[in-house]
Amino acid sequence: MTEDFNNKQSDQEEEYFRLPLPNPSKGELFGVAEQLVGGSRIKVICADGKSRLARIPGRLKRYQRVRAGDLVIVKPWDVQDDKADIVFRYTKTQAINLSRRNLIPKSIDIFRY
Secondary structure (H helix, E strand, O other): OHHHHHHHHHHHOOOOOOOOOOOHHHOOEEEEEEEEOOOOEEEEEEOOOOEEEEEOOHHHHOOOOOOOOOEEEEEEOOOOOOEEEEEEEOOHHHHHHHHHOOOOOOOOOOOOO
16 A cells, blocks of 8 residues: 555655856856867857857767767866867756756756756
8 A cells, every 4th residue: 555655745746956067166168069169079059159169078979979969068278268178078968957947047058948
């Protein structure tokens, strides 16, 4: 009897998964991948409104494919502000989940339904 109650209760609750968020103290921002350029580089529109050329590191490139329209975390370079490194890529489901929780800035939120 108690098992049925617990099952119904768990079906009604939303599950929250722990996802990495940009750390402003490290200078990280949300961004949306705009266009693949080639040579492990991609144009990204960042939350601050700037378009940057971002590098895809090998640890990300080997295991996940970054495509146009993906939500990413970028860290702008200290030396050149128009370039950045990609720190993390969200899957489409993760991006929609973040959008529903209003964690993505409205300027780059293309995942709202």
